[in-house]
Amino acid sequence: MAISDKHIHILKIAEDLFADKGFDGATVRDIADAAGVNLAMISYYFGSKEKLMESLFTERMSAMKLKVEALIVNPSMSPYEKVETLIDDYVNRVMEKQSFYKIMLCEQVINKNVIVLKLLKELKLSYAKLISELIAEGQRLKIFKKDIDVMLMLNTMTGTATQFIISKEYYKEFNNYKKMPAAEFDVLIIAKLSSHIKNLFKAILGYEQ
Amino acid sequence: MAISDKHIHILKIAEDLFADKGFDGATVRDIADAAGVNLAMISYYFGSKEKLMESLFTERMSAMKLKVEALIVNPSMSPYEKVETLIDDYVNRVMEKQSFYKIMLCEQVINKNVIVLKLLKELKLSYAKLISELIAEGQRLKIFKKDIDVMLMLNTMTGTATQFIISKEYYKEFNNYKKMPAAEFDVLIIAKLSSHIKNLFKAILGYEQ
DNA sequence: GATAAATTCAAACAAATGTTTAACTTTGCG
DNA sequence: CGCAAAGTTAAACATTTGTTTGAATTTATC
Numbered sequence: 001m002a003i004s005d006k007h008i009h010i011l012k013i014a015e016d017l018f019a020d021k022g023f024d025g026a027t028v029r030d031i032a033d034a035a036g037v038n039l040a041m042i043s044y045y046f047g048s049k050e051k052l053m054e055s056l057f058t059e060r061m062s063a064m065k066l067k068v069e070a071l072i073v074n075p076s077m078s079p080y081e082k083v084e085t086l087i088d089d090y091v092n093r094v095m096e097k098q099s100f101y102k103i104m105l106c107e108q109v110i111n112k113n114v115i116v117l118k119l120l121k122e123l124k125l126s127y128a129k130l131i132s133e134l135i136a137e138g139q140r141l142k143i144f145k146k147d148i149d150v151m152l153m154l155n156t157m158t159g160t161a162t163q164f165i166i167s168k169e170y171y172k173e174f175n176n177y178k179k180m181p182a183a184e185f186d187v188l189i190i191a192k193l194s195s196h197i198k199n200l201f202k203a204i205l206g207y208e209q
Numbered sequence: 210m211a212i213s214d215k216h217i218h219i220l221k222i223a224e225d226l227f228a229d230k231g232f233d234g235a236t237v238r239d240i241a242d243a244a245g246v247n248l249a250m251i252s253y254y255f256g257s258k259e260k261l262m263e264s265l266f267t268e269r270m271s272a273m274k275l276k277v278e279a280l281i282v283n284p285s286m287s288p289y290e291k292v293e294t295l296i297d298d299y300v301n302r303v304m305e306k307q308s309f310y311k312i313m314l315c316e317q318v319i320n321k322n323v324i325v326l327k328l329l330k331e332l333k334l335s336y337a338k339l340i341s342e343l344i345a346e347g348q349r350l351k352i353f354k355k356d357i358d359v360m361l362m363l364n365t366m367t368g369t370a371t372q373f374i375i376s377k378e379y380y381k382e383f384n385n386y387k388k389m390p391a392a393e394f395d396v397l398i399i400a401k402l403s404s405h406i407k408n409l410f411k412a413i414l415g416y417e418q
Numbered sequence: 419g420a421t422a423a424a425t426t427c428a429a430a431c432a433a434a435t436g437t438t439t440a441a442c443t444t445t446g447c448g
Numbered sequence: 449c450g451c452a453a454a455g456t457t458a459a460a461c462a463t464t465t466g467t468t469t470g471a472a473t474t475t476a477t478c
Contacts, residue, residue: 006425022319024233028466038427043467102318108375109311110231124379151380152369152405159368160361166317170333171360196361203412204405215455237436247457252437 003059007045010035011056019099022106023053023113054115060100061119064093065126072130079138080207084198086131087157091194094161095186105162128154138205145206153204157197164193212268216254219244220265228308231315232262232322263324269309270328273302274335281339288347289416293407295340296366300403303370304395314371337363347414354415362413366406373402 013035017026028049032039046052071077071085094101107116128151138144164171168189172178177185222244226235237258241248255261280286280294303310316325337360347353373380377398381387386394 022231022233024231106315106318109315124376125383128383151383155372156365156369159372160365163364163368167333170330174334174337174360199412200409203408
């Protein structure tokens with residue numbers, strides 16, 4: 001199916017609503033109203049609410065894979081630089097696409113749509129495999145420690161970042177950032193999150209600057 | 210309202226269903242059927258589906274608070290020991306109560322029930338405050354580094370653990386644990402998770418054994 | 419500008435949902 | 449026992465839900 005501007009617009013609106021209310025909580029009427037289109041257009045364009053969700057995942061996830069793959073094979077970077085770049089990229093992406101990462105979080109818990117599930121599994125495993133190779137390369141070069149639990153390490157990166165987006169408001173309150181403009185806060189927290197996770201990875205991988 | 214065995218039984222069933230299908234995805238009929246009670250009993254016992262959820266949160270969260278508080282004020286432990294115990298306790302609790310932690314995760318994303326939201330906020334902030342005092346104590350004793358971002362540190366603990374429970378199956382597949390009995394795997398992974406997080410905290414807090 | 423295809427719309431549809439009702443059964447207690 | 453309270457039930461209720469329909473309108477093509 002060719003993707004038109006209308007498709008893209010509805011996907012964006014649906015993304016925000018799914019993130020706010022969950023898949024079951026956001027009704028087709030909610031989405032149609034927010035997108036300013038007739039109720040019937042959702043079925044007309046996507047076939048069904050389920051398929052709308054699947055389109056959203058296919059659309060959003062296709063962009064993710066390529067970037068990581070390109071980074072890993074880049075020959076001009078050391079494993080150490082690759083790890084740091086990986087973290088920067090990940091943190092930036094999560095902060096930029098908070099709605100979608102919220103949806104991913106819920107879908108991983110709920111496990112209902114088999115197509116979404118398959119996409120998530122594919123992404124997760126291929127991601128872990130790629131990073132494993134990167135780590136192995138660093139271990140051959142004696143930059144990284146032996147016996148790294150790659151998935152646990154990745155859990156720490158994804159967990160810390162996603163945990164942050166769902167408790168962002170508490171973070172602001174606890175650290176007195178309430179009056180800071182949203183844009184300024186985002187810049188600040190991206191830097192904080194990145195350096196925090198890099199610090200953790202340094203401990204896990206055992207490298208020194 | 211006094212809590213009877215029936216209350217407890219329904220709560221347990223509802224907990225598992227909410228974790229599997231989400232609050233909106235699990236219907237009152239689902240819960241009644243799974244609990245082996247008549248549909249009307251849910252309203253009779255709890256008032257409504259929403260209040261059932263609230264009861265679940267009040268019930269499950271009341272147990273959590275006390276334990277942490279008791280640990281923090283314990284005078285016979287050093288800050289270092291307290292941190293390590295805290296991690297052990299947390300990892301054990303998450304692994305033991307996976308269903309409830311899944312629900313908490315989704316509810317934090319979705320933010321609908323104001324009472325649940327209030328309980329979550331209270332827990333999160335009071336938790337952060339308690340740990341802050343513990344960290345401050347360690348800093349006075351020159352055991353921990355200066356300038357610790359307590360909430361980011363806690364995000365890493367909770368994020369790593371919750372991320373693990375939602376990607377457990379991928380972890381098994383990736384590390385060839387598929388044939389291991391579930392109980393054995395749980396023991397193994399609790400140990401792995403604990404030592405992993407302790408290692409991270411060592412890097413954050415800067416202490417040495 | 420005529421014709422066909424694509425798009426949009428209000429209305430209708432059937433199924434599912436949370437909740438209530440009112441009758442019935444069980445329990446507790448003097 | 450007698451009887452009131454508590455517990456249980458099947459049925460009904462009013463909404464809400466995702467989806468479809470068939471007519472109207474717009475767009476594209478010749």
